[in-house]
Amino acid sequence: MGAGAFGTALAVALARDGRDVTLWARDLADMATTRRSHRLPDVLIPEGVTITSHLPDAGEADTVLLAVPAQTLRDVLIAYEDVLRSRTLVACCKGIDLTTLTGPAATIARTLPQATGAILTGPSFAADIARGLPTALTLACGSARTGLALQETLSTGTLRVYRTTDTIGAELGGALKNVIAIACGVAIGAGLGDSARAALMTRGFAEMQRLAAALGADPQTLAGLSGLGDLALTCTSELSRNYRFGLALGAGASIDTTLTVEGAATSRAVTRLGHERGIDLPICAVVAALTDRDISVETALQTLLSRPLKEE
Numbered sequence: 001m002g003a004g005a006f007g008t009a010l011a012v013a014l015a016r017d018g019r020d021v022t023l024w025a026r027d028l029a030d031m032a033t034t035r036r037s038h039r040l041p042d043v044l045i046p047e048g049v050t051i052t053s054h055l056p057d058a059g060e061a062d063t064v065l066l067a068v069p070a071q072t073l074r075d076v077l078i079a080y081e082d083v084l085r086s087r088t089l090v091a092c093c094k095g096i097d098l099t100t101l102t103g104p105a106a107t108i109a110r111t112l113p114q115a116t117g118a119i120l121t122g123p124s125f126a127a128d129i130a131r132g133l134p135t136a137l138t139l140a141c142g143s144a145r146t147g148l149a150l151q152e153t154l155s156t157g158t159l160r161v162y163r164t165t166d167t168i169g170a171e172l173g174g175a176l177k178n179v180i181a182i183a184c185g186v187a188i189g190a191g192l193g194d195s196a197r198a199a200l201m202t203r204g205f206a207e208m209q210r211l212a213a214a215l216g217a218d219p220q221t222l223a224g225l226s227g228l229g230d231l232a233l234t235c236t237s238e239l240s241r242n243y244r245f246g247l248a249l250g251a252g253a254s255i256d257t258t259l260t261v262e263g264a265a266t267s268r269a270v271t272r273l274g275h276e277r278g279i280d281l282p283i284c285a286v287v288a289a290l291t292d293r294d295i296s297v298e299t300a301l302q303t304l305l306s307r308p309l310k311e312e
């Protein structure tokens, strides 16, 4: 579900590997004839993928990948409850819901408790997956048995899926790395240099670990693909929309508001979560304030540099 960049890329990769795939688009436009998503225009969707805007066409499909933006996941689950509630639902989005302050796996568990929920996350650009470039992902599912089955279902010759039962660690890694990527983009966009970016990545990772530990995640999960792996990719590549959003903020350039930039809303959500739980998340808070245009880059920098000195 979701025929944007990631949903399309996953559909293409799985169909190419022989899976029977239906790709659901909210708005079909001319997709069924052009066999292209406007979010991934260079990629031709193979005939093996059934493209539809009518969800019941998914028929007996037992696994549904939800590749819609994190802030819309809850609405999608509610709107299509009848079709979704008895299936295995794999959230493919990265973010924290601003209303409930939950990640995608927890959002599924709360909204459709009868469904089996899982999350697919980790360092992977849609364009790379669609081109068949080698990619490693994390599949997190509270049920070890379902996780094992999903790992088999979703792995292909070039998509290597690792599994874990730590859904909270996996969803926090994917959500928080986007916030830190915005911070890194700002640093580079404002000309603060590669050393500043390395500091933000490292201290940002410390914030990720702190929040994850407080919410009951296994610290090892954060050191894996869903945390450190995706942090490394997103903080260093101009293919990342979150990083590019930060670059524009830092350079004072115009922002493309049509793109999905998950870290913007998530910076606000995690800042609230931090306040509620009494957890210090200074980089996330600065990103939220920058995103809301509440502070300048200069103030953001001074805020971080003037904090009390501490042990690492």
Ligand SMILES: NC(=O)C1=CN([C@@H]2O[C@H](COP(=O)(O)OP(=O)(O)OC[C@H]3O[C@@H](n4cnc5c(N)ncnc54)[C@H](O)[C@@H]3O)[C@@H](O)[C@H]2O)C=CC1
Residues within 6 Å of the ligand: 002, 003, 004, 005, 006, 007, 026, 027, 039, 067, 068, 069, 070, 072, 075, 076, 092, 093, 094, 095, 124, 125, 126, 127, 259, 260, 262
């Ligand atoms: N693009 C990428 O390289 C990757 C994206 N992701 C994650 O996948 C999720 C989706 O991102 P993209 O596909 O890149 O975004 P996108 O902007 O390319 O596509 C989003 C899709 O969701 C649909 N959509 C939006 N609101 C909806 C609603 N209320 N109901 C139904 N459909 C709705 C849009 O029509 C669009 O087709 C995000 O959480 C992102 O972090 C994860 C890994 C890689």
Ligand SMILES: O=C(CO)COP(=O)(O)O
Residues within 6 Å of the ligand: 094, 122, 123, 124, 125, 178, 181, 230, 233, 234, 239, 240, 241, 242, 243, 260, 261, 262
């Ligand atoms: O999550 C991603 C790579 O793993 C995609 O990053 P962006 O959403 O920043 O483009």
